[in-house]
Amino acid sequence: MTNALITKGKTINVALAGNPNAGKSTIFNALTGGRAHVGNWPGVTVEKKEGRFKYKEYEFLVTDLPGTYSLTAYSIDERIARDYVTKEKLDVVVSVTDSTNLERNLYLLVSFLELGVNSVLDLNMADILEQRKVRVNTKKMEELLGTPVVMTSATKKAGLNELKEMIIRSKDRKIQPLRIDYGKEIEEAIKKVKESLSSINSPYPVRFLSIKLLEGDIEIIKEVRGLGYERSVEVAMHEGSRLEIGFGYDLETEIIERRYGFIESIIRQCVRRVPTIEEKLTVSDKIDGIVTNKWLGIPIFAFLLWTTFQLTFTVGGIFADFIDTFFGWLAESSAIWFASIGVPGWLSSLVGDGIISGVGAVFVFLPTILILFAFLSFLEDVGYMSRAAFVMDKAMHAIGLPGKSFIPMILGFGCNVPAIMSARTISSEKDRLLTILINPFISCSARLPVYVMFTGIFFKSNQGVVLFTLYMLGIAVAVLSAKLFKSTIPKLKGPVSPLVMELPPYRIPTLKGVSIHTWERGREFLKKAGTIIFAGVILIWLLATFPMSSEYASETTLIGLIGKFFAPLFRPAGFPFWQAAVALLFGIIAKEIVVGTFGTLFGGEGALSASLLKYFTPLSAYSFMVMSLLYIPCIAAIGVIYRETNSWKWTTFITAYSLVIGWVMATVVYQVGSLLI
Amino acid sequence: MPLIFGKSGEEFEVTTIQGGKGFLKKLMEMGIYSGIRVRIILNPGNGPIIIALSDTRIALGKGMAAKIIVRKLS
């Protein structure tokens, strides 16, 4: 019986919206029984989290939205949340609020209500209210707001059934948009704008549109213009300046303050607070006193990072070597096996040199990336990451980036792919883009094998110093490029967005939370970047195979021809031979392949060192390393840049820019060096 | 006085917020507007500060904190 009812399609589409740290994720997990990450860094849930559960005869489809403070979209997260609530066909939006800070939390709800969204107000963290002996008259609140109210304690799983019942009861409610009285003058202005908007065909209530126009909301202005109501925008602007001149106040500010005035009056009527004794510093505050201390802040941060790296690369390295060996063995044995059953050479090569090496190239990164992500998820779930941004804010401002950009830069030393992904938490689009664009210049661990090979042959006595100069060069190019882009590219211009960031309370992360979080990111890397690496490997295999009369990756294959074509280009940089060009080309798949390519082209590991000595001088070896450091990071990084910027324009730009910079720097090094020596 | 000159542990009432429209709006929507009470949790004196809005902790850049004008509550 019940099953028949469910299949009838009684699905209720619910979204959870609210300020960061109001408890949305906790509510989501409690409702759906897990499979969503419990975040701690405000705004980390960029991905849309959906879950299903059954209650009574209904099937609930729940979406956990990124935290947001208002309907004004400042960051990608906030835009996602706003668009979802305003554009999607939802039955109910549950407005999850932190009851310990009602003023601010109700602001978002009030915005929803003005928009006419069918909302249920969830006063979460009720347990804390109880502890503090704060009483809320929910009946009265329902009356005043015209929307149902429930109280929950997500962490204690209390009030969840009431919430579900309330969602069911209110799903078909007839909604009247909430009317806040903005005072005589503003109301007159609203009326004028409303009149000019008569018969507009918009999903939003006309009053809402009018208020937003007066507030100067850019998206709404665009929307109204698009519908051919340019004149209304002008009316609103005129009214705005009339009020500012006539009454001396800023309309935007005034409207927001009126809204808060409305909220405060509701709180006054519905919430009884027992006068509290002076608030004490919480444990979190005490930890912050140490962690963000003027003198200790940066050393603590440096120590945590150093430890993370050490552990990531020692532990990850073991796995990486193992995987590398495994795929090497697999390729070899498959070749032997294919030969024994008489499979044609090209097919054997496709499987061995192409597919197996390709998949191997993806998998070799995986352990390092997963371990790095596990550490970062841990630091994030503890609540430390936002403190790190706080600590670095001042230093980063000097190079034109906010404090939050420091984390992606540091991660870049490990691997640029997760580093670029971690830029998501930066709210300003312009700062985020800049952070992504300069990241490839941070020397990742995949470039290390190239340095190791060349310094081992040409700079035996001062390997460390040479290595250090390369890393510093990467940083310098990143910093200078940031400055250059910021001063020349219009989209990146403007002051660094100032720091305004919520600091979540510290808490002990759960193993489950950290593992889910880690896996979600790792899976994304595998899926998205993996397909691109794989496709790239196949492409290069094809180039290295045809024409089939030639030996794999020899001078007369397509890739050899391409190498020969490009080789003269590197004359000014000191390495004008086709093998170097081919190695650089292969290096696009992954930088460590440069080493392997030289190995193949110069006839195996044994002959390598002698051949390199014949072709390179210490100077051209250095310029080749500079080139390897700076030109296009690798296919995976290009893929992730595209995915994160969602723009071929920026992806192409940074790829081309890095090629040019790599070539220019290598040439400068070689030419200046030649003069000096 | 601007909030940035306040000391750790002191409590204030926000009187006005000066400055650029975009960020003014963001601050207000995050719950910092005139009439609200804030407490400085940490002001190291040379960089961003941490303030408390009831149970919420917010980090504010130095520039932001200089634009928030407050009155000290004894």
Ligand SMILES: Nc1nc2c(ncn2[C@@H]2O[C@H](COP(=O)(O)OP(=O)(O)O)[C@@H](O)[C@H]2O)c(=O)[nH]1
């Ligand atoms: N005491 C208490 N803490 C809660 C409650 N709900 C959530 N929290 C805590 O509040 C913090 C933020 O919760 P989270 O779900 O990550 O918030 P989100 O950013 O809105 O998704 C976490 O530390 C939760 O454990 C509650 O009802 N009572």
